Amino acid sequence: MTHILILYSSLGAGHNSAAKALNQAFSHFTDVTVTVEDALDYASSIYRNAVTSIYKQLSEKAPQIYRAYYEGTDLEDLERSLELNIVTAKLERVFFRKLRRFIEKVNPDAIVCVQQIPSRLLQLLEEEERISKPHYVVITDVIAHSSWINKEVDGYYLPNDLTADFMIKRGVNPEILHVTGIPIKLEILEPKSQVEIRERHDLPTHKPVVTIFGGGLHYKRVRLMVSQLIDNLQSGTLIVAAGRNEQLLDSLTELDSTPDIELRKLGLIDYVDDLAVASDLVITKAGGLIVSEVLARGTPMIIVDPFPGQEEWNADLIVAAGAGVQLRLPEMVTPCVKFLLNHSERLSQMQTAALELGEPRAALNIAEHILSQIKH
Numbered sequence: 509m510t511h512i513l514i515l516y517s518s519l520g521a522g523h524n525s526a527a528k529a530l531n532q533a534f535s536h537f538t539d540v541t542v543t544v545e546d547a548l549d550y551a552s553s554i555y556r557n558a559v560t561s562i563y564k565q566l567s568e569k570a571p572q573i574y575r576a577y578y579e580g581t582d583l584e585d586l587e588r589s590l591e592l593n594i595v596t597a598k599l600e601r602v603f604f605r606k607l608r609r610f611i612e613k614v615n616p617d618a619i620v621c622v623q624q625i626p627s628r629l630l631q632l633l634e635e636e637e638r639i640s641k642p643h644y645v646v647i648t649d650v651i652a653h654s655s656w657i658n659k660e661v662d663g664y665y666l667p668n669d670l671t672a673d674f675m676i677k678r679g680v681n682p683e684i685l686h687v688t689g690i691p692i693k694l695e696i697l698e699p700k701s702q703v704e705i706r707e708r709h710d711l712p713t714h715k716p717v718v719t720i721f722g723g724g725l726h727y728k729r730v731r732l733m734v735s736q737l738i739d740n741l742q743s744g745t746l747i748v749a750a751g752r753n754e755q756l757l758d759s760l761t762e763l764d765s766t767p768d769i770e771l772r773k774l775g776l777i778d779y780v781d782d783l784a785v786a787s788d789l790v791i792t793k794a795g796g797l798i799v800s801e802v803l804a805r806g807t808p809m810i811i812v813d814p815f816p817g818q819e820e821w822n823a824d825l826i827v828a829a830g831a832g833v834q835l836r837l838p839e840m841v842t843p844c845v846k847f848l849l850n851h852s853e854r855l856s857q858m859q860t861a862a863l864e865l866g867e868p869r870a871a872l873n874i875a876e877h878i879l880s881q882i883k884h
Contacts, residue, residue, distance in 0.1 A: 510537075510882060513616035514544045515626035519563050522797035523623040526648045529691040530620060533871035536694075537879065543614055547626040550610055555603035575816030582653050586679035589654035594635075596655075597628040604629055611639055618642040618882050620874075622691075624655045634660040644878055647671065648690055648796045651821040654678065663881065665691075665874045667796070668865075670825065688874050689867020690800040695781050696868045700805075705786045709779070712770075716744035716849050719783045721792040723751025725813055727759040729838045733791070733812075734760060736842040738769050741849075745770040747783060752776055781805070788855065789845060794822040794834075803831060804866035808858035810835060810844055830861035 512534050516523040527544050534542045548556045566574040583589040607629065611619070619641050621627035633639040646665045647656050652675060656664075664680070665688045666672050672685045706713050718737070722730040730748065737746050746769055750756040757773055765771045777783075780798075784790060784805040792798055794814040799822055802809055809832035814823040826832040833844055848855055867873075 510540045510618075510879065511614070511616045512540060512542045512878070513611065513614055513619045514542065515547050515619060515621050515623070515630075516544070517548050517623040517625045518546045519548075519560065519623070519625075520795065522648055522795045525693070525797040526622045526646060526691045529693050529871040530622065530646065530874060532694045533691065533875035534879075536872065537875070540879065543616065545610070547604070547607055547623070547629070550604060550607035552603040555600070571816045575820075578653065578817035581655065584654070584678055586657070589657055589678070590659055593624075593628045593655060593658050594632065597632040600625070600629060601632060608633060608638060611641075616641060618644065618878060620644045620646060620878065622646045622648055624653075627656070627661070628658050631658040631660040642878075642882060644881075646691060646874060649818040649822065650690075650796055650799075650825045651818070653818065663878070665870075665877075667800075667867075668825070686874075686877060688877070689870030690796050691871035691874055692797065692801045692804060692868065693781070694871060696801060696804045697872075700782070700785045702785055705782050709782060709786060711745055711786055716741070716789075717747065717787050718744065718789045718791065718845060718849075719747040719749060719787040721749050721751075721780070721783075721790065721798060722756050723749065723753045724793045724795065724815075725753075725756070727753065727756040729813065730756055731759045731763070732838045733841045734763055734771070736839070737845060738763065738766055738771060740842050740846065741769050743768050744849075745772065747772045747774065747787070749774045749777060749780065749783060789848060791841060791845075794819040794826070796822055799826060799832075800866070800870075803862045804868040806859045806863040806866065808832060808848065808855055808862060810841060810848075812836075812838065812841065826865070829865050831858055831865050832862075 514527050514530050516527040531542050531544045534540050627645050630643055642662045644663045645661050650667050652671050663684045665686050667690050672687050676682050703713050711717055760773050784802045784807050790802050790807050791810045794811045811823045811834045814820045823834045827834050
């Protein structure tokens with residue numbers, strides 16, 4: 509049996525989702541066992557609490573500070589970026605003694621990292637000959653920050669050719685770069701008819717359906733968008749999927765359906781993919797995993813409030829490809845939705861662009877390639 513260890517860090521939901529998708533893909537092979545672990549579970553409570561708190565505070569209350577840090581630490585010079593990542597790993601190592609012991613106990617045949625923290629720690633352990641295992645990195649941002657680039661990596665799996673070009677220009681060996689797309693759940697490989705999915709969820713088959721994935725958006729901005737969409741759209745269904753954002757659901761309490769527009773307010777659900785298929789338009793942030801899933805279904809997007817740094821780069825790529833629109837002001841969402849719904853040819857062009865950009869088979873492609881590398 510081949511044993512694969514997948515390591516992620518629970519800073520944002522996307523890394524967890526990518527790890528789950530890879531778990532599904534590797535588990536498709538009968539001679540493979542998979543272990544998936546959050547590296548932060550093996551960190552000291554001091555480090556774990558500090559890092560998660562800082563990430564949360566910066567993302568919610570000081571995004572401009574995060575942008576300055578993110579862009580300031582994105583180094584073009586390969587040696588400088590490698591040196592910075594090694595120094596960071598040496599500082600972090602004292603907090604991750606349990607992780608080293610866990611890896612030694614599991615003794616996998618290969619380790620796949622879907623976030624920077626475990627990858628840079630692993631390079632340090634490999635460099636010191638404490639652990640010597642094939643080490644692969646799956647980049648879950650549309651454009652790779654230099655913090656993804658480490659020594660002792662046997663292969664990088666990238667979202668697109670643009671990311672490959674970025675890494676080659678920064679001095680990374682092209683032979684270890686593989687363009688596969690971001691790994692998304694295998695459910696998206698299953699063909700789904702929009703009409704069938706709408707019927708399954710009791711949605712109108714001949715009226716517009718617009719979904720807001722609002723879990724990562726500020727509740728006040730979503731409430732404004734919902735209120736204006738209800739007042740201005742002529743007909744159809746507006747779905748708000750709030751996920752774990754209870755504050756968002758509470759803010760929508762006073763808003764309800766009208767004779768023309770049905771409003772559905774959803775909490776945590778397990779049919780995000782169905783909503784992407786059923787919708788004419790999706791309104792969302794630009795997290796790498798959610799946009800990859802929506803692109804793979806060919807659904808046009810309106811991107812609002814991208815998180816500084818990686819999400820802004822994700823949004824730029826989607827807009828440049830013609831698969832979506834990016835808006836800064838929530839007041840502009842309703843005019844944009846009305847325009848797109850009234851111009852079916854524009855929506856059709858965006859659908860085509862989304863399908864060209866989407867990679868529904870990414871997780872299986874990554875699993876197949878890594879297994880072939882190990883067996884060699």
